[in-house]
Amino acid sequence: MWNKVSAFGDKIRKPSSALESQLKEATGVENWGVPNSMLHSIALASFDENDCDIIVNHCHQVLQEKRDKFWRRIQKTLTLMEVLLKHGSDKCIEGIRKDLWRVQVWREHRVMEEGREVGGGIRFKANAIVDLCGDPSLLQQERDKAQQLSQKMTGHGTTAGKKETGGPSALKSPFDRAARAVGKRSQGRSQSGWQDGSSTPSSGQSPGGFGGRQPSEQDKQMMVQQFCSVTGAAQLAAKDVLERCHWDVHTAINQYFNDGPSAGGGGGGGGG
Numbered sequence: 001m002w003n004k005v006s007a008f009g010d011k012i013r014k015p016s017s018a019l020e021s022q023l024k025e026a027t028g029v030e031n032w033g034v035p036n037s038m039l040h041s042i043a044l045a046s047f048d049e050n051d052c053d054i055i056v057n058h059c060h061q062v063l064q065e066k067r068d069k070f071w072r073r074i075q076k077t078l079t080l081m082e083v084l085l086k087h088g089s090d091k092c093i094e095g096i097r098k099d100l101w102r103v104q105v106w107r108e109h110r111v112m113e114e115g116r117e118v119g120g121g122i123r124f125k126a127n128a129i130v131d132l133c134g135d136p137s138l139l140q141q142e143r144d145k146a147q148q149l150s151q152k153m154t155g156h157g158t159t160a161g162k163k164e165t166g167g168p169s170a171l172k173s174p175f176d177r178a179a180r181a182v183g184k185r186s187q188g189r190s191q192s193g194w195q196d197g198s199s200t201p202s203s204g205q206s207p208g209g210f211g212g213r214q215p216s217e218q219d220k221q222m223m224v225q226q227f228c229s230v231t232g233a234a235q236l237a238a239k240d241v242l243e244r245c246h247w248d249v250h251t252a253i254n255q256y257f258n259d260g261p262s263a264g265g266g267g268g269g270g271g272g
Helices: 003-012 019-024 036-045 051-061 068-087 092-097 121-134 136-154 176-187 216-233 235-244 249-259 266-269
Strands: none
Touching: 019 036, 019 051, 019 068, 036 051, 036 068, 051 068, 051 092, 068 092, 068 121, 068 136, 068 249, 121 176, 121 216, 121 249, 216 235, 216 249, 235 249
């Protein structure tokens, strides 16, 4: 009898691994965002096969949550899965693709809280993940951009991970080399705009989708409305985030959900 009690007590006192602690925090119910450094650390851990299984299984387990009051866990888990697609290992990507239906069920999900609809972030992230998994070329482009940004910020990229093999990546395609060549040529143009709606402009460049011109007031108002429809944020908060993101709607929405609620925000950003 005592042996059973002692074993049970040891099980309770046994500390979780650093990875498990990070996963718990990154997908928690708290009403605040998760540091990008933590998300990237989890993505880096996915290059270990055992850790990769732990990460993917944890994400799938959270996505089984049916209680709307824990909607922030779903939103944070989908945010983590998007980071895994862009920074994680090939095995991690295949694990997400294999059970993509677990993400697809959230594409149209709506959640009401205190009289307002707060599921915009869930739908936005779920659709982004499905789009990335369904388009290998788009996914590789996003991974290339993530790698370049990581190298710029830290001096080394998370996408390369803990190992670099000579074999082909599960994401590689015959078009990747040409796509990267086009990207390099585009970066060399002194007067070019953004290459796409989710890239970051250098100083002096105008927002993507508007060529060489600044968006008009009508364009800005349409983007504010689009931002509000997805996030549920107030228009003043939407304009503030869009201005900080140089009127890139996709980047602004991502930043809003990743950073959590900001002053004047509301609605879907609460789970960040």
